[in-house]
Amino acid sequence: MVTGGVTKFAKAHPAMDFRLMVKRAYDYALKGIPNLTKDRIDGTRISYFSDHFSRQLKAASMVQDYLGMNPKGSVRIEWGGATGGECFQAAYEAVASGRMDVCLAAGYETMSRVATWKGNEFIALASDTNFDFPLGGFYTGYYALMVVRHIYEYLRLGKFANVKDEREAQRLAVAEGQRIMSWVSVKNHRNALHNPYAQYPKRLTVDAVLASEMISYPLTREQICTMSDGAAVAVLCDESRAREFSDKPVRIAGVGCGTDTMRLADRPFGKVPLHPHEKASDYANLPYPGVHSFRAGRAAGIEAYRMAGISDPRTDLDFIELHDAYASSEIQTYEDLGLCKYGEGYDFTLSGAPFLRGIDYGLEVPEAGRIPVNPSGGLIACGHPVGATGLMQGVFAFWQIQGAIRRHFGDGTLQIRDARRGAIHSHAGTGSSVTVSILERGW
């Protein structure tokens, strides 16, 4: 990867359609590299999630067109919420296969073209329309079902195992789960105060997160990402051109992708696929994935780590930008990606490990900086224009590794010192598909 660009994510950009948003991000990306002109780009991969949002089918052709890329090769990428992450990997594959020397990955979503609750309906149409959608199709509800079970498995049967009365035990476990999820929300919104691209930067307290509206029990409004308009691009190329274009190219050292059943109800109760630093005995009695964990995220992580030669992500990664559409899924993803064992996600959060050092969160975070997660603010605070999101993570990770956060953000607070290697993680509907890509210093 030699460059990238992102538009500011916003609730609505009525003055820009998707073509202009992508063009702005593209111009930003190319501006810094004089040798990288349009004629050096061999083709494109363009991502957006839903045709419903703009009611313009084959919209990717119009992006290609607007950028003046015709007649170069292009294809539209769509894979639910993981659309942007898939686009990043599709561009990687175009270069790695030798088909292209230089490939542009571009993604966007304009979700403001319908009202918020209609937008939720479009997203819910990415669930089974025979068995799931007609029940009240609502993705927040699906993730709520998952975290209620996650809390049951790990807090009810963990910290609250000794409480005799079942309802009381579950009530205490959910309250504890909600409190810890709120830490994630505080972290990501707080980080985003230093990210000018973010849609909802703010200083929050755990109490304020808990007091925000209940959307789907036990998830409150501040624990959930929002609809956004936005675009992001990344330029990927082979090694020799990377060195020509940049003295700080970033190597894509590993890519992984995993999948799971579309319906939550079909998830199996089997064995945990292990990361290299785990043992089968760690999970002797854990039915997996059930509805508590994202098997696709684990599979994607295992594949990407193997390719990148990562034997222990806790020490081999300097930061992670992951798909926190819900504060709950950030905690579940810590476990999928092996930052801690299954069942330890809540304690891992409270340890402060995923927080940044040197930022005042209003929380006791003794281990802050151990492995920062979502230093950019993640989806919860940056916004989630679906087709752009995974590419946005790629761009933020790229700037982290180049040590260029201050240059692009106008504020160096979020720069992780000596960040050599990071992971980006893009996730679709209840974990039905997930990508993980590993980026590292290439100079």
Added chain:
Amino acid sequence: MPRPRAFDQFREVQEELARSGSAIFRDKAGVESLVIDDPYSIRYIHSYAEDSPFFLALAEHRLVGSRCTGPRCRFVFATPRSHCMVCGRPTEWTDLPNRGRIHSWTTCHFGSEAFLKETPYNLALVEFEGANSLLLARLKDAAEPDLYVGMPVEARFAEPPRYRITDVWFVPAQP
């Protein structure tokens, strides 16, 4: 010449669209964008195809799943499918019990536009004795404080049927 009314707030633009069908949004830099109301509706001809027997059984107040015909597999799906996802063999229809337990649950206080008027509503993943997978359903006659993982529930059926998954829902089981 007539000109749509202009607004600085996108929310006001949306309100104006509902009134007159067009509006101008003026952003902070003074750039004006013309915005129009553009409704869209579709009638689908939705076939349940190989899942049809499940919905026809609901109309007879029966809950059916599917069992793999593989002699060593025999996986039982509470949400039916006509081929086994484990071994790939065809499945056969099998009756499910009317009673099960809550595997997980939630109460939706908001929802998609199509379901907003029904909020709050409960969703539950239900587990059944003898089945290897779950069924997602509405849960009625119970509110947040009553619900817990493991709670016994029993099925109720719509009369007359509407041939939708909402033809079945669950309520707390009578002891």
